[in-house]
Amino acid sequence: MAEGAKSMDAIMALCKRRGFIYQASEIYGGINGFWDYGPLGAQLKKNLREAWWQDMIMNPCWGRKGPNGQRVRCVPVETRIVQHPKVWEASGHVGGFNDPMVDCKETKQRYRYDHVSVYVPSSGDAGDKPFFAFMKDSPSETKQLKKAEKAFGQVRTVPLTSMPVTDFAKVLAPDAEKVGSLTEPRQFNLMFKTYIGATASEDDKAYLRPETAQGIFVQFKNVVDTTRVKIPFGIGNTGTSFRNEVTPRNFTFRSREFDQAELEFFCHPSESVEWYKFWRDFRMEWWKSIGLAGENLILREHEKDELSHYSQGTSDVEYRFPFTAPGFGELEGIAHRGDYDLKQHQEHSKTKLQYFDATRGELAPNGQPKGEWYLPHCIEPAAGLDRGVLALICEGYTKDETRPSPEFLKLHPRLSPIKAAVFPLVAKDGMPEVAEKLHAELTEKFWRVGMIDFDEKQSIGKRYARMDEAGTPFCFTIDGQTLQDQTVTVRDRDTGKQDRIGIDKAGQFLVDRLGV
RNA sequence: GCGGGUGUAGCUCAGUGGUAGAGCGUCAGCCUUCCAAGCUGAAUGUCGAGGGUUCAAAUCCCUUCGCCCGCUCCA
Numbered sequence: 324m325a326e327g328a329k330s331m332d333a334i335m336a337l338c339k340r341r342g343f344i345y346q347a348s349e350i351y352g353g354i355n356g357f358w359d360y361g362p363l364g365a366q367l368k369k370n371l372r373e374a375w376w377q378d379m380i381m382n383p384c385w386g387r388k389g390p391n392g393q394r395v396r397c398v399p400v401e402t403r404i405v406q407h408p409k410v411w412e413a414s415g416h417v418g419g420f421n422d423p424m425v426d427c428k429e430t431k432q433r434y435r436y437d438h439v440s441v442y443v444p445s446s447g448d449a450g451d452k453p454f455f456a457f458m459k460d461s462p463s464e465t466k467q468l469k470k471a472e473k474a475f476g477q478v479r480t481v482p483l484t485s486m487p488v489t490d491f492a493k494v495l496a497p498d499a500e501k502v503g504s505l506t507e508p509r510q511f512n513l514m515f516k517t518y519i520g521a522t523a524s525e526d527d528k529a530y531l532r533p534e535t536a537q538g539i540f541v542q543f544k545n546v547v548d549t550t551r552v553k554i555p556f557g558i559g560n561t562g563t564s565f566r567n568e569v570t571p572r573n574f575t576f577r578s579r580e581f582d583q584a585e586l587e588f589f590c591h592p593s594e595s596v597e598w599y600k601f602w603r604d605f606r607m608e609w610w611k612s613i614g615l616a617g618e619n620l621i622l623r624e625h626e627k628d629e630l631s632h633y634s635q636g637t638s639d640v641e642y643r644f645p646f647t648a649p650g651f652g653e654l655e656g657i658a659h660r661g662d663y664d665l666k667q668h669q670e671h672s673k674t675k676l677q678y679f680d681a682t683r684g685e686l687a688p689n690g691q692p693k694g695e696w697y698l699p700h701c702i703e704p705a706a707g708l709d710r711g712v713l714a715l716i717c718e719g720y721t722k723d724e725t726r727p728s729p730e731f732l733k734l735h736p737r738l739s740p741i742k743a744a745v746f747p748l749v750a751k752d753g754m755p756e757v758a759e760k761l762h763a764e765l766t767e768k769f770w771r772v773g774m775i776d777f778d779e780k781q782s783i784g785k786r787y788a789r790m791d792e793a794g795t796p797f798c799f800t801i802d803g804q805t806l807q808d809q810t811v812t813v814r815d816r817d818t819g820k821q822d823r824i825g826i827d828k829a830g831q832f833l834v835d836r837l838g839v
Numbered sequence: 840g841c842g843g844g845u846g847u848a849g850c851u852c853a854g855u856g857g858u859a860g861a862g863c864g865u866c867a868g869c870c871u872u873c874c875a876a877g878c879u880g881a882a883u884g885u886c887g888a889g890g891g892u893u894c895a896a897a898u899c900c901c902u903u904c905g906c907c908c909g910c911u912c913c914a
Contacts (some may be wrong), residue, residue: 332907340850340864407887412871418913424911426840433911509840513913518841534914569840569912580899639914652879707914727874747909748872780866784874791875803872812873819874 332643334720337576337730341792343367343716344575352622353567356571356579358709363793365771366740368712372611374559374737375584375706381561389555389565390597394592397557397586398550402499402538405517413671414528414537414664416514423508425483427496432716434458434497436508439483441494442467444475445696449716453495453502456483463497470495484508515565515579531565536703539587540664544676554678554699555598557588573646575709582708587701591680592662595700596635599659606657606704608710615718616633616737617700619643621651633663640706642714654707654714660826671700687791708765719794726819727784732794732819741795744776746786748802755779758801761811765799768830772839796836799829 325533338344342361344758346353360368376399378385381396400551411417423436442455452474459763463503471478492503517532518524532538539558546558561584568577589594591599607622625637637658641651669676676698683695719732736742745762747754762777776795783800798814805811805826812821813832824832 335906336850350885351904351907353906374849375883424840435912468856507887564914567912572907574906581914583914655914710914729875746873750871752872782871782874782876784876785864786875789876800873816875 329645329717329720329722331574332824333430333722333730334645334717337720337732337792338364338716338723342400356568356577358575358578360712363654363740367715367734367738367794368708370740370773371613371715372584372648372708375561375708375768376559376734379557379586379704381455383557383803387605391555391561395557396552396555396696397559397588398546398628399559400539400542400546401562402542404532404565405519406532406541408691409528409671410535410537410541411514413667414540415667416533416537416695417512420733425443425491425508425751426506427499427504437482437484438541440480441473441486441499442478443482444471444772445480446475447477449475449493453493454486454490455503456494457497461497463568465491467495467497474517494517513566513568517565527689534561534564534705535542535562535583536587536705537587537664537757539585540668540701543587543589543665543668545680546706553682554646554680555588555590555594557586557820559584559586568773573644575686575713576644576646576652581710584708585703585705585707586665589678589699589701591683592697592700595659595661595702599657599702602702602704603636603657606655606706607640607745610654613715614733615642615714617718620719623651631658631660633661635659642710642718644714644717652710653707654710655704657702658705660701660703662700664701666712683820713748718722726791728788728791729818731791734794735795737797739794739796741776741790742773742837743784743797743833744790744795746777746798746800747779748800750781752780754803754807755803755804757763757826758799760800761799763828765833768832769839772837787819798832803828 341363343364345359345361347357348354348358348451361666380397380399380644386394391394408417408836424433425436425439426433434768438458439456440459442457443449455471457463457467468478483494488507489505491505494505495502516534517529517531520527527614539560543558546552553554559667561582563580565580568579571577571579588598590603603622607620610620611788619642620642621643623639630637637656638803639653640655642654643649644652668674677696678694678699679694684691684693688695715734715738716732719734721731721733723729723731743765745758745765747758757779758779764777776787776790780786787798794816795817798816800812800814802812804823809826810823811826811829812823813829814821
């Protein structure tokens with residue numbers, strides 16, 4: 324790698340040191356899979372969410388036109404973490420959110436239940452001999468085949484799922500020496516359970532949502548009926564989701580509680596593939612625009628055999644995190660979901676979710692279209708905000724031993740929690756007073772988008788270094804010359820270079836660079 | 840869930856049975872006219888937690904929790 328491998332330990336240390344990310348409940352020993360944001364992290368994440376909201380909902384795709392030649396239109400919703408339990412039955416999360424696994428008690432291997440195959444005798448009766456389990460395309464396949472042929476002669480292959488669990492006692496696991504080491508299949512349901520009502524019983528069972536998207540589908544009809552939206556249009560939803568990950572890992576990357584920013588874009592089936600490509604490309608461009616430009620970001624189109632049965636295309640925006648390198652980790656999935664979700668909810672809720680499109684259908688005698696009822700197809704760009712924050716921090720984290728401040732965070736000015744800092748070069752000769760005035764002025768102007776810092780303590784070098792670690796892009800310094808000609812120096816975080824500008828131009832300088 | 844590693848100040852770590860330490864950071868004062876500079880001083884510790892052995896445990900034993908890595912899995 325050109326810039327050398329970044330150390331995740333160093334990044335995590337900086338995150339804590341500067342107040343970006345803390346372990347949740349740390350003073351109680353921490354809690355696996357949960358992370359809190361400190362002052363700078365909270366602001367950074369808010370800025371990321373805001374950027375998403377602005378560029379997806381308020382001014383979708385920066386005002387550009389979609390494949391239909393018109394401006395992209397999107398509206399927001401905010402739906403609840405707890406929904407009717409049937410929502411998750413309809414969505415498929417209750418049934419198949421995770422695959423059952425079987426464990427081998429002898430080898431401690433874990434296998435996906437539906438991936439294990441078994442050699443059985445063609446005759447069907449194994450007598451007192453074992454069944455030989457194996458994993459396709461693994462060494463166990465040929466090894467077990469030899470044993471099975473020796474035992475039975477003619478063999479055939481059946482999936483483990485077709486065998487009664489009571490027969491597991493006779494199964495020789497793929498890499499085991501003794502028979503009967505496989506546990507019964509265990510269902511891992513990743514959904515958090517909760518109970519509604521103060522006298523909670525099993526009958527009151529509900530779930531914390533595993534994704535925000537379903538809230539959109541469930542309210543699709545209300546949005547169409549009440550807000551004069553016309554297809555094609557999108558509905559955005561952001562918020563917290565929960566998944567009981569088997570293995571929370573890699574800092575905040577796989578957390579059990581995390582925030583998503585999801586858009587469901589509804590369109591006519593005939594235009595869905597074009598919209599899919601449009602969103603896929605825009606979402607990639609968007610991540611680049613906020614600072615993930617470079618070879619660490621890729622758009623990966625799923626292979627045909629990776630696609631869900633209903634999908635005509637899915638791609639992931641993936642970032643090369645230090646812990647995934649040389650591989651990549653998913654930041655966002657852009658999926659063509661067809662009409663799968665609306666159809667599911669239509670069936671389960673017995674509520675008509677079809678859309679009446681007055682611009683389509685045959686022409687009536689008066690020349691107007693008769694209209695067409697259809698279930699819209701849906702394009703789903705679903706981003707992980709915590710993963711986004713982590714990617715921004717990893718990408719921004721830079722180590723350069725030749726600098727006076729060897730560690731710094733190259734955050735895009737639009738995302739940086741502290742937008743600028745104001746320093747008196749020394750805390751005397753009237754400089755603090757001038758600096759405080761500028762600080763107040765800039766705060767007044769920029770508090771909506773981020774913090775403006777003021778610091779007069781210690782040496783100027785330490786103050787620059789602190790701001791470098793916080794990812795603050797610009798520092799204004801009041802010096803002796805300021806008092807004579809009303810100019811200040813502005814220092815660039817990434818280059819350390821300084822320019823001198825009029826003190827009255829500082830605000831405009833930031834406006835030009837913050838993307839506000 | 841399994842295996843390996845690890846846990847001492849905000850951070851990085853030293854401390855192998857006998858008074859809890861260092862560097863950096865932080866804070867205060869002095870100094871200082873541009874890059875973690877210098878001087879002086881200060882604060883900060885359930886030694887991850889619980890139990891055991893011992894006259895005495897950060898140190899030995901058991902249990903447990905968190906984090907990191909691998910397996911597995913996955914957005």
